[in-house]
Amino acid sequence: MDYKAAFADALDKVRAEGRYRVFADLKRHRGRFPNATWTRPDGSTSEVVVWCSNDYLAQGENPVVLDAMKAAIDEAGAGSGGTRNISGTTRYHVELERELADLHGKESALLFTSGYVSNEASLSTLYKILPGLIVFSDALNHNSMISGIRGGRGPRQIFRHNDLAHLEELLAAADPAAPKLIAFESVYSMDGDIADIPGTVALAKKYG
Structure with missing residues (x-):
């Protein structure tokens, strides 16, 4: 087995599919949020505005x-x-x-190293706590949620993005006795869409 060739082929495939990641080399400047200095692969630099940030409130x-x-x-x-x-x-x-x-207003809280890890750990753990759990997941959920649902290795149903009628079809067709979880986001960070939280909660109550 030529191990180096196998890894090289895998990398070539990722590059060909446009999925090879090169991270932006950024140095942010205190007092000038959201400005930063970008260092290119050739070593040259320029000033940029960082439009993407989890530091929403600076x-x-x-x-x-x-x-x-x-x-x-x-x-x-x-x-x-x-x-x-x-x-x-x-x-x-x-x-x-x-x-x-x-x-x-809770008894206790638990910190995670990132939002990604908290979603992944929480969703995968719920499958272990609730045997037979069916997760109903919005089609545009963040990858951290998808990863957690997959990690739980239990049944899952995908409903069309923000489509409560489709979600209700899936809920109505599911085993009434099975534990259920609706996984969705309040604001979809990649698209900026806002979920109908009251409508989703109403369906959750209606179908247990």
């Missing part, structure tokens, strides 16, 4: 946030030294989880 530049981060680093150093299971939970994380739980 809290990454909020002086209160920055001062709190600096204080935490001065007090505890950088990094947690390992996973929670091995090296324990950072006190700041415990305090943040309590604050988030209080904000949402």
Whole structure:
């Protein structure tokens, strides 16, 4: 077996399909959100505006946030030294989880390393907790949700994007006794579409 050739062929296929990723090399500038310096592969640079960001409210530049981060680093150093299971939970994380739980009126909260990981872990775990679970997933759900649903290895139904009539058809045809979950987004970040949350909740209640 020529292993190097196999990997080279796989990369060539990804490139041919237009799926080979080259990440933008960006250096953001404090106080000039959302501007950044882009360094091209040849080493040349130019100023750009970053139109895509998860820092929706620009809290990454909020002086209160920055001062709190600096204080935490001065007090505890950088990094947690390992996973929670091995090296324990950072006190700041415990305090943040309590604050988030209080904000949402819940008993407790759990932080994840990213929104992607939280979606993936939550959806795959629900299949294990609820045997026979059927997930009804919007066709344009984020890949993190799709990955979590696939990871659960249980039955799933895909309904047309934001089409509650199609969703209801699928719900009505499903086993009434089976546990069900409707997976959808409030705002679809790739398209900017807004879901009909009250309508979806009504269907969830109607079909258990």
